[in-house]
Amino acid sequence: MKELGHGADVNNIASIYNIDPKNIIDFSSNINPNVIPNLDKYVIEGLKECRSYPDISYMNLRKNISEYINVNKDFIIPGNGATEIIYLLMKSINKRLAILNPTFSEYKRAAILNNLEVIDLQLNKENNFEVNIELIKENIDSFDSLFICNPNNPNGKVKYLQELLNVIKQNNKLLIVDETFMEFVENEEDYSLIKYINQYENLFIIKAVTKFFGLPGLRLGYAVTSNKNLIEKIYNYKEPWTINSFADNLSNYIFKDSEYIKTSKNYYVKERSYMIKALKGINNLKVYDTDTNFILLELTNKKSKQLKDELLKDKNILIRDASNFIGLDERFIRVAIKSHEENEILIKQMKVALGD
């Protein structure tokens, strides 16, 4: 089987490179290394729930999310990861979708599979891929909906979007914001658009448990919107029971663990600062500034594929070759911010590989 071009393809890559997947340090997927306490206990409780079907209307799950983000539970649509939400949304919106690139490839894949017309807007490398509101204004008549990842994957920068939200509203368009990585941002509350959900019906936000709570295998994401028309369309397409009982049950605990949430946030403020500084100390490497838990890097003396191969074969380190993002090229890689010990290993080996 060929490589799939996503991060998080460890087993497949391990088999291609003939490495035991257990030995790989995976910097290609952006997962919080901190662990929620007492998960074992919760999971045994979840197992009991597994003996019956999950509640088809996920009332308890929606209530837990509702309390976590302080939004009416009827404005929350739970999904099998953010992925289910993205695919349902693409079935439910109008034909012309603008996407700000470079960004996560599943938006476009889901849009095309659902016969949407995709308008690829391109952010500027020279401007560090910063969200360009002028570019959006210039193209406003070309789309019905605009998809933004904030902070953006792969470059990790967050952006104030209040002005954009108003522009989009004034033009009767829909703003879709993937805030999957928002919880990693310092002063999250300043940047997250969740607080505008009641007021703006033209806003659709995607969030997930995957990254910040460090549980990608659990498969739990959710949509937040007060747009009743869109909610109805999505439920029309939604398949029953897509969220498993472990996820349903764990929602009773993880969202309420304020200690875990605080510790993780503090960890990322500190570790981000360490990583950026350390990476900037490496020759032949351009470091893009980040507000989240991964970092975009540009190589000046080597191709990304080559560095990936070297780090994997010699050091069991898996980085994300980011050359397949629209608008990036064969010089780009992305690395996650993992535990401090793992980050140190990465820094050390990158120094060796890039010729310091």
Next chain:
Amino acid sequence: MKELGHGADVNNIASIYNIDPKNIIDFSSNINPNVIPNLDKYVIEGLKECRSYPDISYMNLRKNISEYINVNKDFIIPGNGATEIIYLLMKSINKRLAILNPTFSEYKRAAILNNLEVIDLQLNKENNFEVNIELIKENIDSFDSLFICNPNNPNGKVKYLQELLNVIKQNNKLLIVDETFMEFVENEEDYSLIKYINQYENLFIIKAVTKFFGLPGLRLGYAVTSNKNLIEKIYNYKEPWTINSFADNLSNYIFKDSEYIKTSKNYYVKERSYMIKALKGINNLKVYDTDTNFILLELTNKKSKQLKDELLKDKNILIRDASNFIGLDERFIRVAIKSHEENEILIKQMKVALGD
């Protein structure tokens, strides 16, 4: 929220009827009451896997299923329950789909949501809803694919389908068989079409862990077909990571637990016989013969809605009002075969409610 017309809607119904869901004995969903040993241990192991993304190509999961049903792993497509498989299939087949009714309503819902033309073929109450091959032959030019549930939900009868498979093949059509309940059947190997998978490319079988392994909250089903064209189409539409890490990990154990499998099969042979006999002893009730873990019943002196209300309000027993199946009417109910103790309670209370 209104009742959803499926079984397995316990929490919602409990809230409508103002009953603690924990007190309800749920005969509306068809789940094996026997429990696989050591699940706690497996689930703690699965939790560790949850810290990374599931393998996007589910190699290990497909290998485990492959060994369980003795089919090439490349012919297996794992899904988030049988439901994901049904919805993917509807995106991937030709326009005209015949469905044998009465049967599980999600087939038709999924077909219509994907703009298929549904041809509803009707099985005959007078013939105990037995699969009618003549009816299919008469209508063979009206469809591209035929969907059969075997044994069928809601009536529970299994049918030899070899002859039908040949008829369908000779006419260049696709036969889709939902074998979700096949493992409950005595002499399963005589009835299951799995053994024809290599030989017949016009065959598509749906199976799941949900019912027989008693884990509906786990969300694990799978498709089996040697039709490479169909496999390719389905993967084209398939969303990534739809199966959670607990399900992926549990596949290492549940399919290999031959003791659990044997004990469950024996239990159902015995308990089915007891239940049918006991129900036949109740007045004002027609019992349809079954080969699986649920029984279709027809009331002669009461409407199904009324009996459902009475059993729920007075006795905390939830039965499936089967009046919304196409071709059934307000006299039909369906009950699961549960533990012997629970079955005895049902029999006793049905006797009271139906006026013995």
